[in-house]
Amino acid sequence: MTDADRREDTRESEVGPEPVTVSADGCSLAFGDLSVLEDVSLTIEPGEFVGFVGPNGAGKTTLLRLISGALTPDIGSVTIDGVDVHDLSSRASSRLVSVVPQDTTLSFSFPVRDVVEMGRHPHRSRFSSPTPADHEAVERALERTRTADLADRPIDEISGGQRQRVVLARAIAQETPVMLLDEPTASLDITHQVETLELVRNLVDEGRTVVAAIHDLDLAARYCDRLVVLADGGVARDGAPSAVVTSDVLAASFDATAVVTPNPVTGTETVTAFRADCDEDSLPERVHVLGSGTAAGGVVARLEAAGIEVTLGPVSSGDAAAEAARSIGIDPLETEPFTRLSSEEVDSAGRLVRDADVTVLADFVVGTGTRTLLPVLDESESLVRIETGPFEERNAGSGAARNRYESYRERALEVPQRRVLDAVTMVFEKSQSNPAASADSTDG
Numbered sequence: 001m002t003d004a005d006r007r008e009d010t011r012e013s014e015v016g017p018e019p020v021t022v023s024a025d026g027c028s029l030a031f032g033d034l035s036v037l038e039d040v041s042l043t044i045e046p047g048e049f050v051g052f053v054g055p056n057g058a059g060k061t062t063l064l065r066l067i068s069g070a071l072t073p074d075i076g077s078v079t080i081d082g083v084d085v086h087d088l089s090s091r092a093s094s095r096l097v098s099v100v101p102q103d104t105t106l107s108f109s110f111p112v113r114d115v116v117e118m119g120r121h122p123h124r125s126r127f128s129s130p131t132p133a134d135h136e137a138v139e140r141a142l143e144r145t146r147t148a149d150l151a152d153r154p155i156d157e158i159s160g161g162q163r164q165r166v167v168l169a170r171a172i173a174q175e176t177p178v179m180l181l182d183e184p185t186a187s188l189d190i191t192h193q194v195e196t197l198e199l200v201r202n203l204v205d206e207g208r209t210v211v212a213a214i215h216d217l218d219l220a221a222r223y224c225d226r227l228v229v230l231a232d233g234g235v236a237r238d239g240a241p242s243a244v245v246t247s248d249v250l251a252a253s254f255d256a257t258a259v260v261t262p263n264p265v266t267g268t269e270t271v272t273a274f275r276a277d278c279d280e281d282s283l284p285e286r287v288h289v290l291g292s293g294t295a296a297g298g299v300v301a302r303l304e305a306a307g308i309e310v311t312l313g314p315v316s317s318g319d320a321a322a323e324a325a326r327s328i329g330i331d332p333l334e335t336e337p338f339t340r341l342s343s344e345e346v347d348s349a350g351r352l353v354r355d356a357d358v359t360v361l362a363d364f365v366v367g368t369g370t371r372t373l374l375p376v377l378d379e380s381e382s383l384v385r386i387e388t389g390p391f392e393e394r395n396a397g398s399g400a401a402r403n404r405y406e407s408y409r410e411r412a413l414e415v416p417q418r419r420v421l422d423a424v425t426m427v428f429e430k431s432q433s434n435p436a437a438s439a440d441s442t443d444g
């Protein structure tokens with residue numbers, strides 16, 4: 001054993017067993033004149049899965065590279081379990097931290113198994129052959145990433161997504177207490193995205209500390225314990241996904257118009273972002289939505305995200321639109337399903353329509369519950385309608401009421417169904433085409 005190896009081994013034993021803590025303390029870094037990170041401090045606790053999120057160019061990769069020791073901060077330091085990463089030999093640091101880079105292109109043509117086996121190098125002394133334990137670790141990593149069937153293929157002859165899983169396998173075979181992943185799901189199809197993040201989650205549950213830059217906020221919220229938003233050179237927000245993935249944070253850090261609703265299946269935050277292509281000063285202040293289902297729910301969410309005051313109803317309790325509205329803090333005018341509206345309910349609906357600058361009919365159904373509502377539409381200054389399926393099917397058997405509704409349909413500005421989530425744009429178009437918004441509006 002050389003002196004250098006002995007020094008490395010001493011440092012390795014100082015680092016201690018897993019799990020470990022990662023800390024960045026007052027880190028600043030500039031590339032020439034471009035300041036990328038300024039005074040960034042954060043601590044990642046042992047066994048935590050932390051996601052770095054933020055707009056393009058915010059410094060997520062740069063911070064990961066600071067943590068891995070590939071870059072040195074101009075000011076500040078990064079420590080892993082109290083040891084400055086720059087005091088570690090490259091071998092010692094490779095036994096502590098594995099990295100899956102954003103660009104997984106490799107400049108050689110080795111078989112996949114050999115690439116994964118490279119993850120074992122930090123565990124062996126130079127020039128020694130792989131041990132049975134090394135072989136086992138490699139096979140386990142191939143299995144866990146479902147790349148065993150690729151093991152004999154040359155790395156430069158597999159797809160980008162397959163290569164990404166192989167590079168993750170190499171990092172797993174490295175058996176480090178800390179893993180740094182830069183966009184680990186970027187080239188993966190939807191099944192492999194979920195599979196990969198569940199695998200990472202398992203690695204975390206086994207005690208590893210994982211930090212990953214992730215663009216997909218829904219996936220980040222679903223799998224990470226904690227999210228750190230990087231923006232404008234610093235940590236803009238740091239906390240549990242539910243505290244970080246909010247429309248306010250997205251507006252402030254990503255300059256995004258977005259609505260955040262609970263995913264109906266996972267219960268975690270789901271982000272729906274929209275184009276910001278309207279002149280906000282010309283938008284109506286208040287819009288009433290009449291309708292049901294995901295069409296009405298989507299319109300409500302979209303308008304609310306644009307800062308418009310939105311009302312909804314009457315809508316049957318339990319309807320998807322009512323649920324969507326409530327999840328973003330809007331109280332709909334709710335009624336019993338399949339029952340005639342009371343005169344009070346019709347009056348309330350009339351008030352909401354009158355008070356709104358624009359009324360949106362979103363998959364409005366002319367049924368027992370809603371036919372008494374039709375006269376209320378006369379109160380509307382400006383109608384927009386969206387139908388995401390055949391009107392005839394939805395309203396089959398509605399008889400005379402249906403004929404009456406047809407006249408309102410004709411008056412309404414029709415928008416194609418694919419634009420349900422462009423509700424702001426269409427409402428904007430309507431208010432532009434009808435600036436006076438007079439009570440006797442007959443345009444359409």
Ligand SMILES: Nc1ncnc2c1ncn2[C@@H]1O[C@H](COP(=O)(O)OP(=O)(O)OP(=O)(O)O)[C@@H](O)[C@H]1O
Nearest residue numbers: 031034036054055056057058059060061062063213
């Ligand atoms: N080696 C480099 N030399 C000069 N500038 C660099 C270098 N690496 C990154 N930058 C710049 O630093 C800034 C941060 O880049 P970084 O890759 O860390 O951002 P990111 O948040 O990971 O972005 P993305 O989401 O697009 O992957 C960018 O403006 C980028 O152009």
